[in-house]
Each structure stands twice: as C-alpha cells, then as structure tokens.
Amino acid sequence: xxxxxxxxxxxxxxxxxxxxLDCTYDTSDPSYGLFxxxxxxxxxxxxxIYQGSYDQQNATEGRYSLNFQKARKSANLVISASQLGDSxxxxxxxxxxxxxxxxxxxxxxxxxxxxxx
Amino acid sequence: xxxxxxxxxxxxxxxxxxxxLQCAQDMNHEYMSWYRQDPGMGxxxxxxxxxxxxxxxxxxxxxxxxxxxxxxxxxxxLLSAAPSQTSVYFCASSSNRAYEQYFGPGTRLTVT
Numbered sequence: 001x002x003x004x005x006x007x008x009x010x011x012x013x014x015x016x017x018x019x020x021l022d023c024t025y026d027t028s029d030p031s032y033g034l035f036x037x038x039x040x041x042x043x044x045x046x047x048x049i050y051q052g053s054y055d056q057q058n059a060t061e062g063r064y065s066l067n068f069q070k071a072r073k074s075a076n077l078v079i080s081a082s083q084l085g086d087s088x089x090x091x092x093x094x095x096x097x098x099x100x101x102x103x104x105x106x107x108x109x110x111x112x113x114x115x116x117x
Numbered sequence: 118x119x120x121x122x123x124x125x126x127x128x129x130x131x132x133x134x135x136x137x138l139q140c141a142q143d144m145n146h147e148y149m150s151w152y153r154q155d156p157g158m159g160x161x162x163x164x165x166x167x168x169x170x171x172x173x174x175x176x177x178x179x180x181x182x183x184x185x186x187x188x189x190x191x192x193x194x195l196l197s198a199a200p201s202q203t204s205v206y207f208c209a210s211s212s213n214r215a216y217e218q219y220f221g222p223g224t225r226l227t228v229t
Contacts, residue, residue: 107159
C-alpha cells in the first residue's frame with residue numbers, strides 16, 4: 001500500500017484565495033511526522049511545515065497551515081491568500097519511528113499548484 | 118552560511134562509467150541522506166547515515182555506494198552508470214534535535 005497518497009496531480013487557484021492540497025498517509029507506527037515541501041520550477045526543495053503525531057495543535061507557519069486529522073490519516077496543507085509565487089510542485093512526506101533512522105522520508109507523488117492572476 | 122552544498126550541478130555520463138556526487142553540510146548535522154527524483158514522482162531514499170562511520174540502505178540502493186568518514190561529507194558513488202540512473206539527486210541533512218531536513222540544490226544526472 002502507498003504510504004503517502006496525493007490524489008490531486010494538478011490544482012488551480014485564483015490569486016488571493018485559499019487552497020487546500022490533500023495528503024493521506026498510512027502507518028502503523030504511533031510515532032511519526034508529516035512534512036510539506038515546496039519545489040518551484042528552479043528545482044530546490046523548500047521545507048514549509050511539520051506536524052508530529054503527538055502534537056496537540058495543528059501546525060501553522062505564516063500563510064501555511066496543516067489540517068491534521070489523525071483518525072482519518074490525513075494531513076492537508078492549507079495555503080491562505082495565494083500569491084503568484086506559490087505556483088510550484090508541493091510534496092507531502094512522512095517519517096516514522098523514534099530511532100536514528102526515523103529521519104527517513106517517504107514522499108508522495110506531488111501536486112502541481114498553479115496560481116492564476 | 119552555505120547549508121547543504123552539492124557538486125556538480127549537472128553531469129552527463131556514458132553507460133558503464135563511474136562517478137561520485139559530492140555532498141557537504143556545514144551545520145554539524147548528524148543525519149545525512151541521498152534521494153533521487155524521477156519525473157512525475159516524489160523523492161525516493163537511496164542511502165542514509167546517522168553519523169560518521171555509519172551508513173544504511175534506503176528504498177532504492179542498488180547501483181550506489183556511500184561512505185561517511187566525516188560529519189560534514191557524504192559522497193554518493195555510482196559504480197557503473199546505467200540509463201535507469203538518469204535522475205535528479207538530492208542530498209539532505211538533519212540534526213538529531215529536530216526532524217526538519219535541509220536539502221541541497223540537487224544534481225541533474227543524465228546517463229546515455
């Protein structure tokens with residue numbers, strides 16, 4: 001089974017509107033974390049936000065928030081007030097466990113977001 | 118503040134050639150890893166290291182070798198390049214005190 005599933009290959013959003021990018025995950029480990037990374041057309045991987053499985057509140061970083069629904073195993077990224085510079089590929093990723101190898105990341109296939117002027 | 122650096126940025130190899138992709142970080146991070154990114158896919162883990170002298174395999178290790186003789190450097194060796202290794206390669210590092218991973222700019226490798 002896929003560990004990370006991103007079901008939206010492409011999304012469009014109007015500038016200044018909010019957008020939600022979906023991510024579902026599959027793990028049996030009680031200790032895990034979910035990440036979102038942004039990859040613009042220049043190719044670098046930019047860390048956006050992190051949510052640990054034991055964190056009580058949803059993570060927020062500026063215009064980014066993570067809608068973490070543990071029972072549904074979903075970790076959707078919400079971008080508020082979209083900007084043209086938000087156009088990029090977005091990847092959801094997961095780490096599992098608490099040992100030294102717990103930093104291994106499993107990535108989804110990504111969602112290409114296009115912000116329209 | 119250099120962060121994670123990778124060299125070269127681009128490389129073209131012929132089938133059967135060997136080469137080393139370089140990765141260095143100046144943040145004194147214990148954990149380092151190599152990923153490959155193929156078109157239309159997310160990144161997949163090749164090898165990782167939890168500290169100097171310790172390495173282990175990830176999801177797609179075949180055809181690659183790593184070593185970690187210092188905290189700063191984590192080179193990835195392609196033993197005998199194959200067209201299936203055409204990809205973009207990313208190095209990443211992380212501290213033991215936080216889960217965030219910092220990625221290098223990537224190396225685009227083409228094997229003909």
